[in-house]
Amino acid sequence: RKEVEQDPGPFNVPEGATVAFNCTYSNSASQSFFWYRQDCRKEPKLLMSVYSSGNEDGRFTAQLNRASQYISLLIRDSKLSDSATYLCVVNQAGTALIFGKGTTLSVSS
Amino acid sequence: GAVVSQHPSRVICKSGTSVKIECRSLDFQATTMFWYRQFPKQSLMLMATSNEGSKATYEQGVEKDKFLINHASLTLSTLTVTSAHPEDSSFYICSASQLSYNSPLHFGNGTRLTVT
Numbered sequence: 594r595k596e597v598e599q600d601p602g603p604f605n606v607p608e609g610a611t612v613a614f615n616c617t618y619s620n621s622a623s624q625s626f627f628w629y630r631q632d633c634r635k636e637p638k639l640l641m642s643v644y645s646s647g648n649e650d651g652r653f654t655a656q657l658n659r660a661s662q663y664i665s666l667l668i669r670d671s672k673l674s675d676s677a678t679y680l681c682v683v684n685q686a687g688t689a690l691i692f693g694k695g696t697t698l699s700v701s702s
Numbered sequence: 703g704a705v706v707s708q709h710p711s712r713v714i715c716k717s718g719t720s721v722k723i724e725c726r727s728l729d730f731q732a733t734t735m736f737w738y739r740q741f742p743k744q745s746l747m748l749m750a751t752s753n754e755g756s757k758a759t760y761e762q763g764v765e766k767d768k769f770l771i772n773h774a775s776l777t778l779s780t781l782t783v784t785s786a787h788p789e790d791s792s793f794y795i796c797s798a799s800q801l802s803y804n805s806p807l808h809f810g811n812g813t814r815l816t817v818t
Contacts, residue, residue, distance in 0.1 A: 636795050636809040637746065680745070689736040690797075690807055694745040 596620060597693035599681050605699045610671045614696045616664040616681030623691075626657055628666050629680040631695065637680055640666075671700045705729060706798050708810025715786055715817055723781045723813045725796030731776035732798035736807065737769075740793040749794075752779040786817040 599616045606612050618626075626643035641648065643655040643664055654667040664681055681693035705728040715721050725735055735752040750771055751759040758771035770782040779798075783790055793814050797807040 634793070634814070636812045638809070639807075689748045689751055691748070692738075692746040 596691045597681055597683055599679075599693040600696045602695075603697040603699055605701065606671055608671060608673060608700055608702050610700075611667065611669045612671060612698060613668075614666045614679055614681070614698075616666075616693055618662050618664070618681075618683045618691075620683070620685065620691075621662060622685050623662075623683040625684050626655075626664050627682040627690070628653075628655060628664075629682050629692075631678045631680055633678075637692075640679070668698075671698075673700050673702060676700045706732075706796065706808045706810045708796050708813055710813055711811055712814045713816070715815070717787050717817055718785055721783045721786055721815060723783075723794055723796070723815075725779045725781070725798070725810050727777045727798045727808075730798075732779075733776060735773060735779040735796055735798045737771065737779075737781050738795045738797065740795065746795065749781075752781075754779075783815065786815070788817045791815055791817045 597618050600614055604612055628640040629637040630640045631637040641650050641653055641655055643657045645657055647656045652669045656665045668675060676699050678695040678697045680695045682690045684690045707726045707728055709724045713721055733754045737749045738746040739749050740746045748761050749764045752771045752773040754773045754776050760766045768784055773779040793812050795812040796810045799807050
């Protein structure tokens, strides 16, 4: 089983749609969780951290379920500029981040 | 905010030559830096953990004699791809964190290596 698994994608949605990405992780000792965004041929950029109580940043909402080892990202009112690959990322204390393969989102007008 | 600078952004070299990639933390000290590699349509894969003042820790399957890592200061780590071959062509990205854990990583812009 891979350490971090994500929805295979791609997700093709119209502008204004709501889209949700799911992610599961295998290591129960994982302590920190993030969603990164990666545009084509660019480095990943932090989108948001994921907290146990769930957190929201504008149109983006992240949820964490430690019992199920599950993370989600919800994007509301999708914009064309949201088109990118979204990476689910986890790590344990003092270790490097482990990346999921990513889910590609394409928002069309 | 914290910035990580990586250089060069793109390099094309002939098979058999060596290529050095630099990674600098510009406004913070990074005792640990991480080197990742990403092949097309694949996820970022950790190659090695670079520790200032000590030997790097390599992930399984990564040849330490081929991918030489030097972390001589708190702001600079270098990755040298020795005797590069076409299969080494990839996107190499370095990253660093201000804290040892529980902080997101800051990434360099990446280096796209093409070996002909």
